[in-house]
Amino acid sequence: MAPKPYLTLDNVSATYGDTTAVSGLTIEVPKGELLSLLGPSGCGKTTTLRMIAGFVEPSGGRIILNDKDISHKPVHKRNIGVVFQSYALFPHLTVIDNVGFGLRMRNASRAEWRERAAKTLETVGLSPTPIATPASFPAVSSSVSPLPARW
Ligand SMILES: Nc1ncnc2c1ncn2[C@@H]1O[C@H](COP(=O)(O)OP(=O)(O)OP(=O)(O)O)[C@@H](O)[C@H]1O
Numbered sequence: 126m127a128p129k130p131y132l133t134l135d136n137v138s139a140t141y142g143d144t145t146a147v148s149g150l151t152i153e154v155p156k157g158e159l160l161s162l163l164g165p166s167g168c169g170k171t172t173t174l175r176m177i178a179g180f181v182e183p184s185g186g187r188i189i190l191n192d193k194d195i196s197h198k199p200v201h202k203r204n205i206g207v208v209f210q211s212y213a214l215f216p217h218l219t220v221i222d223n224v225g226f227g228l229r230m231r232n233a234s235r236a237e238w239r240e241r242a243a244k245t246l247e248t249v250g251l252s253p254t255p256i257a258t259p260a261s262f263p264a265v266s267s268s269v270s271p272l273p274a275r276w
């Protein structure tokens with residue numbers, strides 16, 4: 126039996142004026158699973174991530190997180206963090222400080238946020254260089270990625 130989804134995008138669409146950015150996308154993600162969106166430029170990857178985080182409101186479909194419909198919930202009530210693309214990373218902070226920033230802002234203890242940020246970096250194969258700054262990383266390593274604030 127397939128694991129129960131923690132995050133579901135159910136037939137989700139998004140438009141910017143006359144432009145359809147995402148059309149009828151359905152994805153189910155179990156808790157703890159790492160999901161990558163791969164596709165040509167303009168296919169709607171960033172828009173999809175923005176809808177999950179709450180920065181773009183879906184024009185159709187539903188986003189379900191932990192059995193709750195968050196489709197139209199405001200950003201600040203979703204408990205989802207986002208690490209933005211390189212231009213919005215803090216250049217003066219190390220990589221681990223950038224990744225742990227959301228948890229720090231939510232008053233996680235230093236021990237907790239550092240441990241969880243290090244685990245996240247390890248998951249994506251960046252653990253050997255957590256003290257480096259974003260400028261020393263290739264663009265692909267700093268792409269936008271929503272992270273549940275408590276995962
Ligand atoms: N703020 C916006 N206003 C109008 N159209 C937009 C806006 N943001 C994205 N689009 C359009 O929506 C579509 C999807 O864009 P999106 O940025 O989600 O794609 P992407 O897969 O992230 O692309 P890339 O690989 O280049 O980052 C594209 O046609 C894009 O031009």
Ligand SMILES: [Mg+2]
Pocket residue numbers: 170171172
């Ligand atoms: Mg993009």
